[in-house]
Amino acid sequence: MxxxxxxxxxxxxxxxxxxxxxxxxxxxxxxxxLVEFDKSPIDDIKKFSRRCDIGLIEGGCCNSENxxxxxxxxxxxxxxxxxxxxxxxxxxxxxxxxxxxxECLEEAxxxxxxxxxxxxxxxIPNDAELPILLDKVYPCHEVVxxxxxxxxxxxxxxLIWEALIALVTGDAMKMPYDVIKYD
Amino acid sequence: MNQxxxxxIDGIECMAEKNTYMIEAARENGIYIPTLCNYPGIxxxxxxxxxSVKINGRMMTACTTPVTDGMVIENHTPEIDALRKAILxxxxxxxxxxxxxxxxxxxxxxxxLAYRYKIMVPRYxxxxxxxxxxxxxxxxxxxxxxxILCKRCxxxxxDEKGRTIFAYKKRGxxxxxxxxxxxxxxxxxxxAQKAMDVCPVxxxxxxxxxxxxxxxxxxxDKMPIxxxxxxxISHT
Ligand code: SF4
Ligand code: SF4
Ligand code: FES
Numbered sequence: 001m002x003x004x005x006x007x008x009x010x011x012x013x014x015x016x017x018x019x020x021x022x023x024x025x026x027x028x029x030x031x032x033x034l035v036e037f038d039k040s041p042i043d044d045i046k047k048f049s050r051r052c053d054i055g056l057i058e059g060g061c062c063n064s065e066n067x068x069x070x071x072x073x074x075x076x077x078x079x080x081x082x083x084x085x086x087x088x089x090x091x092x093x094x095x096x097x098x099x100x101x102x103e104c105l106e107e108a109x110x111x112x113x114x115x116x117x118x119x120x121x122x123x124i125p126n127d128a129e130l131p132i133l134l135d136k137v138y139p140c141h142e143v144v145x146x147x148x149x150x151x152x153x154x155x156x157x158x159l160i161w162e163a164l165i166a167l168v169t170g171d172a173m174k175m176p177y178d179v180i181k182y183d
Numbered sequence: 184m185n186q187x188x189x190x191x192i193d194g195i196e197c198m199a200e201k202n203t204y205m206i207e208a209a210r211e212n213g214i215y216i217p218t219l220c221n222y223p224g225i226x227x228x229x230x231x232x233x234x235s236v237k238i239n240g241r242m243m244t245a246c247t248t249p250v251t252d253g254m255v256i257e258n259h260t261p262e263i264d265a266l267r268k269a270i271l272x273x274x275x276x277x278x279x280x281x282x283x284x285x286x287x288x289x290x291x292x293x294x295x296l297a298y299r300y301k302i303m304v305p306r307y308x309x310x311x312x313x314x315x316x317x318x319x320x321x322x323x324x325x326x327x328x329x330x331i332l333c334k335r336c337x338x339x340x341x342d343e344k345g346r347t348i349f350a351y352k353k354r355g356x357x358x359x360x361x362x363x364x365x366x367x368x369x370x371x372x373x374x375a376q377k378a379m380d381v382c383p384v385x386x387x388x389x390x391x392x393x394x395x396x397x398x399x400x401x402x403x404d405k406m407p408i409x410x411x412x413x414x415x416i417s418h419t
Contacts, residue, residue, distance in 0.1 A: 085283055088304050090311075095281060097311040142308060149304035153283035177407055180298055182282035183289070183398065 004053040004168050007077060008040040011066040012093045012137060013059025016154040017084040018042070021056070023157035031161075034168055039076075048076045054167055055080045056160075057146070060090040061138045065131035074144040079167060083160065085153040085182060087140045094137040101133060153183050190254035192236075197250075205245035205256065206234060213414025216258055217267060217296055219383055220333035221246040228334055232270055233296065235263060242266075264300065271297050272305035279314060279328035286393035287385030289401025293331060294384075295408035314359070320367035322375040322390055327359045330386035339381045342366055342374060349378075360386070 010018060018041060024031065038052050039045045055077030061067050074080060085091040096104050109115055109124045140146050148167075150159055159179040166173035186201040192214050199208035204227060209216045220231035229247040236245045237257040245258075257263060274280075274293055282288050314327040336349040337360070348370070352361035370378075378387045398404070 082304070085281075089275075089280075089309055092281065092284065094309075094311065095279075095284075098279070098313040136311060139304075139309060141304065151303055175301060177298065178405055180301060180303070181404075182294055182297070183285070 003034065003036045005038050005050065006035045006040070006054045006056065006164075007038045007048065007052040007073065008042060008056040009058065009069055009073060010041065011057065011059030011069060011087070011140070012062035013084065013086040013091070015041075015058070017056075017058035017087075017160075020084075020152075020154035020157050021160050024161045025157070027161060031164070035164070048072070052077045053079060054164070056083050057081065057087050057140050058083050059086045060088075060093060060140060061134060061143050062093050063131040063133050067134070067143055070140055070144055079147045080140075080144070081148045081150060081163065081167075082140045082146045083150050084155055085151060087146075088149050088151055089139050090137040091153065094139075097136045101135060105133075152181050156181065188250055188252040188254075190250050190252070190256060192256045192258050193260070199250050201251070202249045205236065205248050205250050208250045209245065209256075209258070210412050213412065214258065215409035215412040216245045217299070217409060218246055219292055219296065219331065220335065222335045222339060222381060225335070225338045228338065231331065231333055233267055235266055235270075237263065267296075268300045268302060269306075271300060272302060272307055274331050275302075275305045276307045276309045277312070278330065279311060281328075285329065285385040286388050287329075287382075289396065289398065289404050291385055291403075292383035292408060295403035298403065299407045299409065317362060318390075319364060320362055320370055320375075322370045322372060323362070323367065323378060324388045324390055325360060325362055326386050326388065328386075329384045330360055331384055332358060332360070333383060335381050335383060336360060336378055336387060340374065340378045342369070343371075348374070 008018065022028065037043050038050060039048045055073040057070065057073060057080060059066070061070060082088050086093060090097065105124050109119055110122055148163065150163055152159060156179045162173050162179065187198055188201045189196065189198050191197060192209055195214065197208065197212040199211055206216050206218055206221055216234050216236060219233040220228050221234065227246040229244040232244060234245040235242050238248065239255050271293065275297070282294055285291065288294065316327065317325040337347060337351070340348050342348060346366060348363050348366045350361050351358055353359055375389050379389045
């Protein structure tokens with residue numbers, strides 16, 4: 001029987017959840033015995049080369065590109081897992097949700113202490129190539145159907161490990177109290 | 184002598200003094216009924232509904248109901264657990280709870296209850312409401328984003344002269360906690376700390392300190408909320 005295929009991506013996140021996946025330490029050797037990776041920053045495969053079994057999503061949706069990638073994952077993966085607070089509730093990027101978009105951009109490009117000098121032309125980037133920012137940062141399950149959620153900022157390596165093993169083997173997930181944390 | 188009453192919780196025979204509030208009576212019998220707006224030593228309010236139990240078949244709040252003889256109480260059933268879970272999820276979507284950046288993480292009662300009930304994600308859409316932070320008091324910050332309107336601060340905190348410092352302001356869905364502008368400026372460090380301790384969440388924070396217990400060693404990092412009470416372990 002062929003190995004289950006895993007894909008991963010980081011949307012509006014900080015890559016901390018991917019780092020947490022690497023924190024399974026030497027179990028990564030077991031993992032590559034168990035699964036194959038397709039599109040993922042881990043192997044730098046940029047495009048899906050085949051249909052995958054499990055997609056791990058880090059980060060929420062803050063721009064049109066995030067939405068595009070997330071929909072692509074939904075189409076190409078049988079099971080989608082939201083990994084981490086940003087994917088589940090928008091996380092730190094969603095702290096902008098109470099602030100009007102114009103104000104965010106002006107702070108980032110015109111008024112912030114670190115940009116006042118460096119942006120002499122006072123330009124807010126607006127090239128047609130750039131992804132459009134969404135009005136708010138959205139959790140992934142408000143954009144596409146997500147099958148499982150692993151909370152944490154980042155989720156504990158043990159939680160990601162257990163979830164992957166449960167998904168691959170079909171066994172129920174053990175959920176010891178101290179692996180489920182929101183921070 | 185005070186009269187002793189007998190009742191059952193989930194079929195377990197219990198005894199307590201007549202007129203004891205059910206939360207306390209259950210605790211004395213080693214049974215945990217989850218609470219959020221309740222606080223030992225202040226009059227119960229019944230505002231969060233997390234302590235909902237079925238008494239003789241009817242849903243009621245355990246924090247405001249005294250036990251009486253022969254009561255049949257259901258605390259830990261699939262129906263009640265589902266209701267409590269839904270209430271907790273609503274608290275999360277109705278405010279802005281960014282736990283990773285919250286100083287109360289690990290000691291927050293709302294978060295601890297969500298862990299206890301193994302909430303992986305709220306099933307309702309996030310409202311992302313626009314809420315303010317009040318930093319007018321030199322010793323205390325009030326972050327309305329995390330307030331669950333439990334009124335514990337209003338009920339428990341007064342200054343040395345017995346004057347209340349916190350009050351509700353605005354109405355309906357915009358209701359929020361206000362700090363008396365004058366008394367807020369005159370707070371003693373002890374009262375500010377007491378307010379932070381009384382608040383079940385991270386809505387009241389003492390300024391210029393925080394994150395003083397490392398992750399992994401905070402109150403609810405290892406043991407679920409309520410496990411100090413429980414003789415009968417019934418984690419959901
Ligand atoms: S108050 Fe509690 S639930 Fe809300 S953000 Fe802080 S730790 Fe999380
Ligand atoms: S500030 Fe804290 S104690 Fe006061 S009502 Fe809000 S959550 Fe309750
Ligand atoms: S603890 Fe009883 S209603 Fe809040």
